[in-house]
Amino acid sequence: MTPREPFNEFDIHAFVDGGLDALRREKFEDWLADNPEIAQRVAAYRRQNEELHAYFDRLADEPVPAEMMARLANARTNGFSSVLLRIAATLLLLFAGAVGGWGLRGLDISPAAPFGLPEYVERAVGAHIVYAAEIRHPVEVDAAQQNHLVDWLSKRLGNPLRAPLLRNAGFELVGGRLLEDAGQPAAQFMYEDDAGRRVTVYVRSHQGKKTAFKFSGNRDISTFYWIDAPFAYALAGDIPRQELLGLAHVVYEDLVR
Amino acid sequence: MGKRDAIIAEIPRLRRFARALVGDSSVADDLVQDCLLRALGRLGLWRQGGNMRAWLFTILRNLHKNRLRQSSRRPPELPIDEVSGISSAPAQEQQLALRDLSQALASLPEPQREVVLLIGLEGMSYKDTARILDVPVGTVMSRLSRGREALRNLMNDGGLDDKPSLRRVK
Numbered sequence: 001m002t003p004r005e006p007f008n009e010f011d012i013h014a015f016v017d018g019g020l021d022a023l024r025r026e027k028f029e030d031w032l033a034d035n036p037e038i039a040q041r042v043a044a045y046r047r048q049n050e051e052l053h054a055y056f057d058r059l060a061d062e063p064v065p066a067e068m069m070a071r072l073a074n075a076r077t078n079g080f081s082s083v084l085l086r087i088a089a090t091l092l093l094l095f096a097g098a099v100g101g102w103g104l105r106g107l108d109i110s111p112a113a114p115f116g117l118p119e120y121v122e123r124a125v126g127a128h129i130v131y132a133a134e135i136r137h138p139v140e141v142d143a144a145q146q147n148h149l150v151d152w153l154s155k156r157l158g159n160p161l162r163a164p165l166l167r168n169a170g171f172e173l174v175g176g177r178l179l180e181d182a183g184q185p186a187a188q189f190m191y192e193d194d195a196g197r198r199v200t201v202y203v204r205s206h207q208g209k210k211t212a213f214k215f216s217g218n219r220d221i222s223t224f225y226w227i228d229a230p231f232a233y234a235l236a237g238d239i240p241r242q243e244l245l246g247l248a249h250v251v252y253e254d255l256v257r
Numbered sequence: 258m259g260k261r262d263a264i265i266a267e268i269p270r271l272r273r274f275a276r277a278l279v280g281d282s283s284v285a286d287d288l289v290q291d292c293l294l295r296a297l298g299r300l301g302l303w304r305q306g307g308n309m310r311a312w313l314f315t316i317l318r319n320l321h322k323n324r325l326r327q328s329s330r331r332p333p334e335l336p337i338d339e340v341s342g343i344s345s346a347p348a349q350e351q352q353l354a355l356r357d358l359s360q361a362l363a364s365l366p367e368p369q370r371e372v373v374l375l376i377g378l379e380g381m382s383y384k385d386t387a388r389i390l391d392v393p394v395g396t397v398m399s400r401l402s403r404g405r406e407a408l409r410n411l412m413n414d415g416g417l418d419d420k421p422s423l424r425r426v427k
Contacts, residue, residue, distance in 0.1 A: 009402050017376060019383070044409045045377075051358045052378040056277045060269040068286065072265070072293055129299070135315070135388040196391040 007031055012038060016045045117216055121225045123181050124202030124234035127188050128221055131177065132198040132238075139175030139190050149176050153187040157205055159230045163189050164201060164254040169247055171199060199237030199244070201251055206232030213248050215241065224248035228255070260300055263309045264293060270310070270379065271317055277374050278321060280363060288324070292317040311385045318371060318389055325367070361411035369404030372397055377405075 007015075007028055014020050015028050032039045131138055141149040146163060154161040156178055163173055171191035179186045179202075186204035211227045222244050225234040233255075235248050271292060275285035295316050362370060368390075375381045375389060376397075383401075387394045 010398050013398065013401055013405070014383075017380075017383075041406075041409065044412075045405050048358070048373075048405060048408050048412075049377040052277070052374070055358055056273050056378060059276050060273040062269070062272070064265075064268045064272075065286065068268070068290055068293070069265075071290065072297070133299075133315075135391060 012042060013045070016042055016049070118225065118232070120181055120186070120202070120204050120206075120232055121216060121223055121234045123179075123186070124188075124200070124225070125216075125221050125223055125236050127179055127186075127202060128200045128236035131188065131190065132200060132236075138198070140177035142175035143173040145175075146173065153178060153203075156185040157187060157203065157231075159205065161187060161203060161231070162255060164251040166191050166199075166247060166250055166254075169250045170194065171247070174198070197237070197239055199235060199239065199247060202234040202236065203231050205230055208232065213245070213252075215245070217241065226252070228252075260309075261297065264296055264300075264313065267310055267313050268293070271313060274314065274374060274379055275317060275321075277362070277378055278318075278371060280359075288317060288321055291320050295320065308385065311381070311389055314375070314379070314381070315389045315391075357412045358408075361408050364411060365404055365407055369400050369407065372400040373404040373408065376401055 011020065011024075011028060015025065015032075020028055032042060141152070143149075150161060150163050153176060163176065166173070170193045172193070174190040174192050176187060176189040179188055181204050184204060186202060189201045189203075190198060191200070192198050206227050207229050208227045210229065213224045213226050216223045216225070220238055221236050222239065222241050223234050223236045224244055225232070226248075227233075233251070235244065235251055237244050237247070239247075268289065271289045272285065275288045275292075276282055279285050279288060292313060296313055362373070365373065371390065372386060375386045376383070381389065383394050383397050387397045390397065
């Protein structure tokens with residue numbers, strides 16, 4: 001479309017989808033009268049929408065299958081509390097043991113609940129679930145203010161911190177946020193790849209002995225965690241274990257550099 | 258429980274979208290089922306006042322994407338025969354057009370198909386579509402533009418003898 005045209009490609013679709021305001025719509029209709037090719041496209045796009053409805057709407061009118069409703073009725077809603085989750089998971093395991101595993105399917109609790117996992121790792125996973133799913137406000141401070149972000153979090157955690165660089169592994173920094181971890185400040189850095197997959201690096205102060213990478217998989221989220229004083233780290237993501245391990249090495253090496 | 262009811266109220270739309278997205282009705286219902294269980298499992302994490310519909314569509318679409326990634330197969334073609342379950346059969350001519358549509362839709366690249374369906378079928382705003390797909394609005398627009406043009410070409414719906422039917426929307 002040449003720049004002389006009063007409307008662009010975006011407007012053509014916005015018109016079809018009812019997204020132009022009244023004034024602009026009227027002008028668009030006038031313009032359309034002089035542009036039969038565009039008018040033809042507009043008519044075709046409208047027919048597409050109508051046909052989509054003609055073809056698929058009956059599915060929206062069908063009653064919900066009884067089986068689907070039954071399984072929903074059996075499903076529990078999980079709250080936030082990891083204590084409750086643990087109790088529920090424990091009861092579930094006992095129950096499942098008693099009746100031979102039936103009834104496990106409907107519940108969204110992994111039977112392999114992370115008993116014995118360091119508490120900070122559970123919080124890291126919880127923070128990943130909450131914020132990685134967030135579309136509009138995934139981070140408190142975005143990557144454009146990376147220096148400010150890192151300075152701020154370093155100050156709050158009491159030791160100089162770095163936002164690991166994962167670009168070579170295909171993940172760009174989205175930003176980060178300050179979190180509360182059992183009364184202590186913790187930091188979360190979020191990364192995203194081309195496909196929109198997100199991983200988070202969770203950092204909190206820790207004076208424990210240096211550890212190797214440990215793996216935990218629960219609630220759909222895989223985690224590698226390790227301690228390297230003065231910090232403990234947890235890398236979490238809904239991505240395959242091997243890939244996450246590769247990223248964990250990149251994070252580690254970037255941080256000790 | 259209010260939030261649970263809000264989820265249940267979205268089931269018809271989720272089924273429609275899933276079916277249009279994957280074609281096969283049992284695969285679609287599995288997808289919806291997984292989506293609902295996932296949503297119920299994470300309900301405690303969902304903040305009141307958010308857009309429940311967009312949230313559910315986001316979950317559904319991510320599950321679908323995971324599934325595609327896992328199977329790394331092309332999504333199945335839309336089975337045309339299944340339209341026989343239709344209660345009020347459209348006229349012969351329209352039936353043919355609809356068959357064309359389902360085939361054309363199945364041949365679109367996945368990113369274009371989901372945008373065309375979210376906007377054209379589900380009436381999602383461009384902004385919500387961008388949020389659901391986790392891409393910028395500009396990306397949504399270019400996929401929409403390419404998807405609609407591809408459909409138009411596939412359905413031969415732009416012939417010169419096809420007189421434009423311009424309707425005034427007041």
